[in-house]
Amino acid sequence: MYYYIKKLIKIPQKMATQSAPTPKLNFQLIAQQYSASPWIKIAAICGASAVVLGAYGAHGLYFFSFFLCGKFNLQPKPILLTFFKGLKKSDKRAIFETANRYHFYHSLALLATPFVHRPNLVGGLFLGGMMIFSGTCYCNAITGNEMVVRFTPFGGMMFILGWLAMFI
Template sequence: MINIPSYARWFVRLAGISGASAVALGAYGAHVFYRREYPEELKQVYETANRYHFLHTLALLGVPLCKHPKLAGTLIVTGTAIFCGTCYYYALTGSKNVRQYTPYGGMLLIIGWLSMIL
């Protein structure tokens, strides 16, 4: 049996919350957002946000198995929130005022994945 520290199990709980919100936002996109007359670019940004939201939710499930779960989990949670959050915001509002932060979220996701190999 794998000995997983109790603090690392919180990332599994966060994955549950993140997964549920990704499904809810995906359903909103499919049933409300995509049916409206939005520019195609905004629909693609929304799809990208939702796809990355799901993928990094799954990554959180592997965090407790890492040697440094606090580091990897924190980077992935923060990167997902910044990257996906700014993409969702832009797609839903058309406002570009937070788009400047999207690359920082992406960099945190890359570093989070790399931290899993430490």
């Protein structure tokens, strides 16, 4: 088969047996450059905490105290349920899910911060937005503390400013 292909193309024997040079990329330098960014590590921690809090909100938010009481042979008392005063359980769960959703989305967005023009500004705004917006929503959903809700819009503004800073 090689004989016929060589005759068809009419390439000299020496050139036909030589292989093209392989491009050499230094993947270690590329990986080191991007993995050394503290924003990727912060994004990983934020993403992991978003998943843990999401699982807690989906499975343990309302029944956590019953599990602990049964494990230690205590009288079951719905400790966490007593905090839910103003809103219904479904409303508190919706607040918790909103906080978790924004926490998770912006943890993923933190992964892109090393590649933007001003990574510290963008990362700081996203991280601050997660702490203020998601943190106040988590606090409200878990404890029923309505006082922290007044700070939630500031976290939302930090999210918006973070996305705009990513554009600049």
